[in-house]
Amino acid sequence: MKTCNQSSQASLLRLDSQLCFSLYAASRLMTRAYQPLLEPLGLTYPQYVVLLVLWEDAPCSVSQVGQRVMLNSNTLTPLLKRLEQLGYVTRARNADDERVVEVALTTAGRKLRGKCAGIPQKLMEGVPADSLDELLQLKGSLDRLIGLMVASEAEPV
């Protein structure tokens, strides 16, 4: 029988060899990078992501937001309540189907979009010009990986 020898298994357990750790670390560093830009607006990164969705398409049910950002109501309900408290969104039951909560933007919420317009560029300021191509390719690879993971979640192992 073919057995993986211990050293090859061991090497795969090295932190530095793990794609997953790179993903985990990069995601946290990214959130930190957003912070100085979002803090003046009173926003966290997940809140900002939800607003990105709403700026594209509001009003919008909680589950529609959830599909877009891949979060469930157990995360979204408190997050949306905070956005409501901040005065950026409203939450109201749909009259036709009382199970559904429609999330809409307030005037302040729509105005916020303008204040955020410069954020993507500001984040890219520190990136050398010759890295931009690589970042685009990186996003492509990430999206394909996301596709794989979403698919394997849907199917039972």
Added chain:
Amino acid sequence: MKTCNQSSQASLLRLDSQLCFSLYAASRLMTRAYQPLLEPLGLTYPQYVVLLVLWEDAPCSVSQVGQRVMLNSNTLTPLLKRLEQLGYVTRARNADDERVVEVALTTAGRKLRGKCAGIPQKLMEGVPADSLDELLQLKGSLDRLIGLMVASEAEPV
């Protein structure tokens, strides 16, 4: 009523155009993918990452672990206490410098390494063979991006 201004169509604020969201989503999906493999061992992904470090190099101070996984004591102290409660590690003040807490593996903690040896391969089971190259390249790009972000954190903007 569509009220799209001229810039909104191609805006960098579109969710689908954002590398950062891909990063955020991929990281969460990855954590979920680990779950069925780690849950039987009573571990979360961050705990597993800390163990990866300790399997390479233990005993080890809290701050050494922190440097490796890029986490501070406010996250690590409770996490390590949970690993201690699970019986996988011990925590003890260093006799030479009482400020330092040395984290060491227990016998159970060392044994756990064997049980985790197959995890990297199992995660890759769902990945088509022709995607493996891309994933390696993805890790390279992520690590370069991490390098950029760590550097821009160190320096003032």
Added chain:
DNA sequence: GATAATTAGATCGCGTGCGATTTAATCGCG
């Protein structure tokens, strides 16, 4: 050797993520 500055962890508070369960509204089927 006393004391100020530094350092390592611990603690606190808040906002996610998410598995699990609950509640309420709607749907489906006889």
Added chain:
DNA sequence: CGCGATTAAATCGCACGCGATCTAATTATC
């Protein structure tokens, strides 16, 4: 029409992340 199944959010509990602060130990300076 009635009633069980389904669905949408909300709620609960726990484990991160992390900014901010605190405590205790060590080092540096005089």
